[in-house]
Amino acid sequence: MTRAALDVALAYHHAWAGGDLEAALRHVADDVVCEAPPGRLEGIAAYRAFLEPYVTQLVSATLIAAFGDDDTALVMYDSVTQLVARAPGAECVRVADGRIVHSWFVFDRAPFMAARAAVVGSGDAEGTPS
Numbered sequence: 001m002t003r004a005a006l007d008v009a010l011a012y013h014h015a016w017a018g019g020d021l022e023a024a025l026r027h028v029a030d031d032v033v034c035e036a037p038p039g040r041l042e043g044i045a046a047y048r049a050f051l052e053p054y055v056t057q058l059v060s061a062t063l064i065a066a067f068g069d070d071d072t073a074l075v076m077y078d079s080v081t082q083l084v085a086r087a088p089g090a091e092c093v094r095v096a097d098g099r100i101v102h103s104w105f106v107f108d109r110a111p112f113m114a115a116r117a118a119v120v121g122s123g124d125a126e127g128t129p130s
Contacts, residue, residue, distance in 0.1 A: 005095035006068030017061035029099040036105040083115035
């Protein structure tokens with residue numbers, strides 16, 4: 001058994017964790033489907049719109065664990081953003097032809113919602129996943 005999906009997932013993770021959204025998106029298929037707390041997203045434009053505010057507010061991300069095989073990989077991490085001091089999350093991806101075709105994001109929206117509520121008056125609620 002090889003670990004092609006894990007290699008893609010880690011390359012994608014390291015790119016966005018390093019603040020390079022463009023490099024991260026090169027690992028994502030144009031017709032990607034993403035299941036995330038705010039709902040189902042379809043296509044690279046929707047995926048970018050979901051991920052970009054988070055990546056632009058990212059301070060750091062620490063890889064906790066990563067497992068995978070040729071088709072599927074799971075990456076768990078903890079992150080710090082400008083608005084949230086601790087934001088653990090996980091992403092399970094399915095890979096085909098070297099690109100992520102399906103992604104399942106799992107994270108706790110409560111810290112982001114609290115941060116968004118706290119900054120609503122300031123007019124700057126970016127960087128919080130919907």
